[in-house]
Amino acid sequence: MTRTGLLAACAAVGVLAALGTGVLLERARAPQGPPQIGGPFALTDGDGRPVTEASYAGKWRLIYFGYTHCPDACPTTLSKLGAALDRLAPAERTGIRVLFVTVDPARDTPAIMHDYAHAFGPEFTGLTGSVQALAPMLDEFHVYARRHDLAHGDYAMDHSSIIYVMAPDGAFTGLLDDALSPDEMARRLRGFGA
């Protein structure tokens, strides 16, 4: 990990602690050294192709976990992220992929993820997979996701709502709080070097 990456990781610990996510922090902390966030994954993209972390090598990756039946948090966050990318220069944008990873694989098929993600912008890719394929990635990113039953057999998902910023070499670089404005998201992305 680069010195910048290490600093960012330390900053992330501060953010997580400040946010009061004791469990997340505990799980994020390696036996020693900086928190380990991110890692390999094997999922399916919106075109039905198998993808791994290597598929996006050389690109900045903004990773957000959510689901397409999400009424408020996911569309709000993804639209703000899209608006943030609008504020970047075309050359900056081409080096960025937004990976929207479902926490609701039972309903979110590749075709649904494809259409949904693309509605927010050309940089957006939807990823899904089996419960077994998603579990290691959710674990690596310390993602919380829990089914929340509603009336008439319908359900929502309670879930982590935060954007993970991964550098072109795959290293965890920082977090974007979903409450930030698009202006602030764009400013921080530039600050990370994206």
Place this chain on the structure above:
Amino acid sequence: MLLLLWSPIQAAEVTGAWARATAPHQDTAAIYLVIHSDKPTKLIGAETAAADMAMLHRTARSGGMSDMQDVEAVDIPAHGTAAFSPGGMHIMLMGLKHGLAAGDSVDLTLSFADGERLRLAVPVQPIRAAGPPGVR
């Protein structure tokens, strides 16, 4: 343009109502608005023909988590307001009959504990919108 169908006794007024256009396959949506009231009142529910269900809901954000919470009712003090905004309280639509496109409007009726009902047309904004018409 927000259309309000007034009756003379109504104490509540709504401003800044909007909904975000839905992405393909999305069968849920959220309506955001601000309710103003001259007298103390209590919002107890919402109805629309556009979806199977409309519920008062809150996205509770803490520590990077987003939890969905049911909201039974919302008290509005005299000359006070209740704000429903992205990432917070919203009127959740479940089971949309069809997707919402920018330029559409959703017919919504709000119900208050004193029997007052307020009907309004909620404009649908582009998927990237940050707020109601006029807000960028």
